[in-house]
Structures are given as C-alpha cells and as structure tokens.
Amino acid sequence: MTTTETYKLQLLNLRNTLGNEKCADCGTSDPPPDFVSINIGIFLCINCAGKHRAMGEIYSVVRSIHLDSFDEKKYEVLEQTGNRNAAKIWEFSVPLCWSPPLQNDYEDLVEQWIHAKYIRKEFVENADSSLLSYLKGTKTGWLFKKEKDASKWRKRFFVLSSQQGQLSYFIREDDNKPKRIVQIRSINMMFVSEEITQKKHSMLITFPFTKNREIKLRHIYLHSETSFEIVDWYLSLRAARLSFLKPYLYGLDGVEVSRLLNRSYIKMGFLHKTGSKKGDGWRKRFVCLDCRRFLYFSNAMDPEPLGDIKIESSPNNQCLFEGVNGTHPASPTPHCFYVRSSVNDSSSVKETSLVRESSRKGRNPVFNFCSETNEDMKEWISAFNCAMKSDTVESVEPDTDSQRTSQLFRSSSSSSEE
Numbered sequence: 001m002t003t004t005e006t007y008k009l010q011l012l013n014l015r016n017t018l019g020n021e022k023c024a025d026c027g028t029s030d031p032p033p034d035f036v037s038i039n040i041g042i043f044l045c046i047n048c049a050g051k052h053r054a055m056g057e058i059y060s061v062v063r064s065i066h067l068d069s070f071d072e073k074k075y076e077v078l079e080q081t082g083n084r085n086a087a088k089i090w091e092f093s094v095p096l097c098w099s100p101p102l103q104n105d106y107e108d109l110v111e112q113w114i115h116a117k118y119i120r121k122e123f124v125e126n127a128d129s130s131l132l133s134y135l136k137g138t139k140t141g142w143l144f145k146k147e148k149d150a151s152k153w154r155k156r157f158f159v160l161s162s163q164q165g166q167l168s169y170f171i172r173e174d175d176n177k178p179k180r181i182v183q184i185r186s187i188n189m190m191f192v193s194e195e196i197t198q199k200k201h202s203m204l205i206t207f208p209f210t211k212n213r214e215i216k217l218r219h220i221y222l223h224s225e226t227s228f229e230i231v232d233w234y235l236s237l238r239a240a241r242l243s244f245l246k247p248y249l250y251g252l253d254g255v256e257v258s259r260l261l262n263r264s265y266i267k268m269g270f271l272h273k274t275g276s277k278k279g280d281g282w283r284k285r286f287v288c289l290d291c292r293r294f295l296y297f298s299n300a301m302d303p304e305p306l307g308d309i310k311i312e313s314s315p316n317n318q319c320l321f322e323g324v325n326g327t328h329p330a331s332p333t334p335h336c337f338y339v340r341s342s343v344n345d346s347s348s349v350k351e352t353s354l355v356r357e358s359s360r361k362g363r364n365p366v367f368n369f370c371s372e373t374n375e376d377m378k379e380w381i382s383a384f385n386c387a388m389k390s391d392t393v394e395s396v397e398p399d400t401d402s403q404r405t406s407q408l409f410r411s412s413s414s415s416s417e418e
C-alpha cells in the first residue's frame with residue numbers, strides 16, 4: 001500500500017473518532033465530513049468545505065480526504081487538533097444570541113457563522129465583544145420590505161432599539177413618524193428560503209396585532225443585499241429579545257433560552273385544502289406549520305392569514321391520517337391527508353363559525369390537504385407529526401396562555417422574587 005493510501009485510511013479512522021464524525025461547523029454527519037481544513041485542523045461536510053474554500057487559503061486550506069494526497073505533517077495537524085479541540089479555540093465564547101447552525105440550516109447563517117469564527121474571530125479567547133454590532137442594542141439601516149398588495153419590494157428604514165423594546169420602520173429616513181412599531185416582547189423572526197421569496201438573504205418577522213377586536217398574526221417579509229446584513233439584523237433582534245426576556249430566563253439552559261428568543265415554522269409551502277364543511281371544495285393555499293397550529297394564506301407572502309387553526313394534542317397521532325375525510329369534490333391529486341383541528345380555536349378568521357358549529361355538534365373540524373407529489377405529502381405528514389408532538393402551543397411571549405412557557409416564566413419569576 002502506498003503512503004498516500006495509508007494516510008487516507010488513517011484519516012478515515014480519525015474521522016470516525018468522537019467529535020470528528022460531525023462537521024465542525026454545521027454538525028452534520030450525513031453526508032459524513034469528507035473534507036478537512038489542513039491549517040485549522042478540522043473535518044468538514046461538503047457544504048461547509050465550499051464555504052471555507054470561498055474564504056480563500058489565507059483563512060482555510062481545504063482538502064478532500066478521498067481525492068487529495070496527505071503527508072505526515074498534514075495528518076499530524078488533524079490528529080493533534082480535530083473538531084473538539086478546534087471548537088475550544090474558535091468557539092471559546094459564543095454570545096447567547098447566536099444560534100450555531102444545524103444540518104441544512106439557512107445558507108446565510110452557516111456562511112456568517114463560518115466567517116464570524118475564522119475571519120472575524122468573534123468567539124476566540126480575548127475577542128472584544130464590544131465591537132460586535134449585534135450586541136450594541138441599537139441598529140438602523142435599510143431593508144427591502146414586501147409590499148402588502150403587490151409583488152413589489154420597497155426600501156424601508158428600520159430602527160431597532162433594545163432599550164425601548166421596539167423595532168420600527170420608516171418610509172424615509174428623516175420621517176418623524178414610523179410607519180409601524182413592533183414590540184420586541186412579541187416579535188418572532190426566521191429566515192425564509194429563496195424558493196418562497198424569490199430573493200436571497202430573506203427573513204420573515206411575525207407579530208400579533210388587533211383587528212376588529214381579534215388578535216391576529218401579521219407577517220412581514222424582508223430581504224437585504226448581503227448575507228452579513230440579514231444575519232446581523234437577525235442576531236440583533238435575538239439579542240434585543242434576550243435583553244427583554246432576561247428577568248424570566250433564570251434556570252433555563254442555552255437550548256431553552258434559544259427556543260424562547262425565536263423559532264422557525266416547521267414547514268412552509270403550498271397545499272390544496274378543503275374547509276371542514278361537507279361538500280367544501282379544494283383551494284390552493286400557502287400553509288405555514290407551527291407548533292400545534294397551522295396558518296393558511298391565499299398567496300405566499302400575504303401579510304395576514306385567512307385562518308389560524310390549532311391542532312389537537314396527539315400523543316399517538318390520532319389526528320393525522322392519510323386519505324380524505326368527509327364528502328368533498330374529487331381532490332386535485334391523489335396525495336391526500338387530513339388533520340383534526342382543536343374545537344376551542346378562537347383565533348381563526350373565516351373558520352371560527354365552522355369551528356363553533358362543529359363544537360356544538362360535539363365533533364372536531366377536519367381539514368383535508370393534498371400535495372402535488374407523494375414525496376411532498378410524506379414531508380408534510382412528517383412535519384405535522386412533529387408539530388403535534390410539542391406538548392403545548394409554544395409562544396414567543398412570556399405572558400401568554402402557553403402552558404409550558406408560562407410555567408417556565410412563572411417558575412423563573414417566582415425564583416427571582418425570592
């Protein structure tokens with residue numbers, strides 16, 4: 001066996017040791033990390049290896065375990081460093097508002113995580129955190145906002161003030177009055193794929209508002225010109241939420257805190273849907289699936305949902321079935337499933353009367369869905385299963401009726417009173 005092949009085998013063995021079996025930057029093990037950075041001494045997945053290559057060899061020298069040749073010196077760097085030791089250096093101190101990327105996470109977040117670690121060296125020992133823009137508590141700048149009734153995006157001037165607990169936006173930078181103010185206490189934000197927005201670097205913010213004495217959820221889609229900017233806004237908003245929620249976070253671990261700062265929808269996309277009334281026809285709707293509820297819209301990126309439906313708690317998946325329930329016209333495709341919603345839903349717009357009617361009859365309303373493909377249907381079923389597994393409807397607000405969150409906040413506020 002040649003020396004090259006010997007090193008390749010040794011490298012593959014080294015990759016299977018603890019810490020190296022997952023990508024150093026996104027944590028994925030499927031596909032396994034088939035690449036290494038020979039100067040940093042880490043194992044990387046193909047996706048992160050591409051991002052390392054794009055930084056240039058001044059920061060990271062990327063090699064393929066399978067295609068490149070290795071010598072003793074290169075092997076030793078990897079053997080002596082490895083992903084676990086490298087993390088102790090490059091992730092020595094990561095601010096809580098950062099959410100390190102997970103497998104298949106939003107591309108911009110992965111890219112900026114890698115740049116923050118190795119180019120800007122934000123998390124190394126003795127890094128100056130006072131220089132980090134997202135920790136300053138204020139941020140101003142232009143973002144493109146999706147217009148309400150058109151496919152247009154317009155530039156708006158956004159102002160975040162952690163101290164005032166508000167995110168505002170203005171039509172012009174020197175306007176006295178903001179067009180809208182959103183409270184940090186109830187804002188949620190998430191990245192959104194280019195498939196949905198047709199724009200790179202896009203984010204969705206959601207927040208409750210009152211209309212006709214009903215509380216509804218508003219969606220605002222934003223995009224920026226660079227991945228740095230959109231991630232900086234995202235982190236600044238998380239940092240502002242962290243600062244607002246601080247009194248309530250006593251005793252929670254990093255994962256729990258992160259979940260309270262914001263969360264993404266489990267799945268977003270188009271589905272055909274029926275109402276719950278007998279004979280209701282099928283309509284194509286844009287559906288956003290959240291913990292224990294789904295929202296549906298006439299079109300993707302509409303600001304207000306047509307309906308906001310709670311899903312029953314289901315420890316044994318008794319509320320999700322393949323096929324069609326009830327008497328309805330023929331479905332547009334054969335890939336159908338249905339979901340029972342919760343009878344005590346009060347926040348839906350159009351369905352409220354149906355829900356009440358069904359409730360009076362002692363049965364839960366059923367919504368049929370159908371996907372364009374069988375694969376998509378399987379993905380939706382798996383996403384609905386995931387949505388129903390959550391014990392309660394989680395909220396990003398500390399004082400809502402969310403049982404678990406209230407419990408967390410109750411226990412933390414009583415602890416702080418003691």
Ligand SMILES: [Zn+2]
Nearest residue numbers: 023026045048
């Ligand atoms: Zn990776």
